[in-house]
Amino acid sequence: MTDLTHAFPWAEKLSPKLLKSPWWIGHIPFAFELIGRLRPRAIVELGTYSGSSFAAFCQAAEACGAGTKCYGVDLWEGDIHMGSFDEALFREISGYMSANHPQTAVLVRKDFNAAVNDFADGSIDLLHIDGTHTFEAVKNDFETWLPKMSARGVVLFHDVNVNEQNTGPSAAKFGVRRFFDGVKGGYPHFDFDHCWGLGVLVVGPEAPAEVMELVELSRQPGFAAYFAEKGAAVSKRFADMNVPPPAHGTYAPPSLWRRAIDKVRRVLGADARAA
Numbered sequence: 039m040t041d042l043t044h045a046f047p048w049a050e051k052l053s054p055k056l057l058k059s060p061w062w063i064g065h066i067p068f069a070f071e072l073i074g075r076l077r078p079r080a081i082v083e084l085g086t087y088s089g090s091s092f093a094a095f096c097q098a099a100e101a102c103g104a105g106t107k108c109y110g111v112d113l114w115e116g117d118i119h120m121g122s123f124d125e126a127l128f129r130e131i132s133g134y135m136s137a138n139h140p141q142t143a144v145l146v147r148k149d150f151n152a153a154v155n156d157f158a159d160g161s162i163d164l165l166h167i168d169g170t171h172t173f174e175a176v177k178n179d180f181e182t183w184l185p186k187m188s189a190r191g192v193v194l195f196h197d198v199n200v201n202e203q204n205t206g207p208s209a210a211k212f213g214v215r216r217f218f219d220g221v222k223g224g225y226p227h228f229d230f231d232h233c234w235g236l237g238v239l240v241v242g243p244e245a246p247a248e249v250m251e252l253v254e255l256s257r258q259p260g261f262a263a264y265f266a267e268k269g270a271a272v273s274k275r276f277a278d279m280n281v282p283p284p285a286h287g288t289y290a291p292p293s294l295w296r297r298a299i300d301k302v303r304r305v306l307g308a309d310a311r312a313a
């Protein structure tokens with residue numbers, strides 16, 4: 039297999055500081071690499087929840103020194119996949135962000151459709167769509183926010199690889215794969231299968247060469263495996279922390295939390311036991 043270690047300096051040098059839930063964290067090494075290369079001025083996340091992906095964005099943004107602002111948009115009320123939350127969740131995430139990323143993080147407590155009016159057209163370099171995961175909701179999020187994307191813009195879609203096997207019967211509500219497959223042909227793109235999948239769409243015609251290089255590299259054998267392996271190491275760290283399902287509510291019922299941790303352990307298999 040091609041050794042790609044030297045191709046991804048950001049994924050190699052950064053280590054995540056906040057791991058709060060099992061579902062996104064396997065994409066943190068890729069997020070580090072993408073942000074290091076993109077040097078975005080503004081990152082918007084639709085769906086911040088307890089902050090695992092958002093904190094990683096803030097961390098990478100600060101490391102690359104581009105003066106990035108990161109906006110985490112969420113009502114912190116819950117949705118059809120996650121059940122409902124109480125105020126403790128918002129207090130916790132806002133406390134963490136004020137203490138750790140006061141110059142970088144801005145939490146926007148609004149519905150996505152209302153928050154979009156706070157952003158100028160062409161102003162966002164990186165958009166992460168991770169809110170409600172039905173086909174209709176993802177389509178709405180993409181279409182509503184697309185005019186806000188800059189000429190360098192990249193859009194990420196979490197959960198392009200949700201199925202009955204890795205999520206159980208609630209997988210039937212997820213339409214991210216169908217939406218991503220319908221739109222991806224119009225843009226340079228690639229996607230990952232691990233950690234419930236991440237779709238990457240380069241919507242800006244003037245994306246930096248370093249980002250376009252990722253699109254090229256994604257065709258190489260070993261690319262997906264490199265990020266899956268780096269991601270698995272992060273997931274293993276979380277599994278070893280033995281964090282119980284949070285009291286404020288998560289994907290209901292809590293058995294899905296345990297299922298996610300079990301999946302991490304199964305995927306890691308012998309490596310996890312040996313480590």
Ligand SMILES: C[S@@+](CC[C@H](N)C(=O)[O-])C[C@H]1O[C@@H](n2cnc3c(N)ncnc32)[C@H](O)[C@@H]1O
Nearest residue numbers: 062085086087090091112113116149150169170
């Ligand atoms: C899957 S979670 C986000 C996970 C997060 N990115 C992470 O790393 O853990 C989805 C979040 O989107 C929020 N959400 C869903 N639809 C929304 C909407 N229309 N407006 C505001 N927030 C929404 C929910 O409250 C929930 O916190």
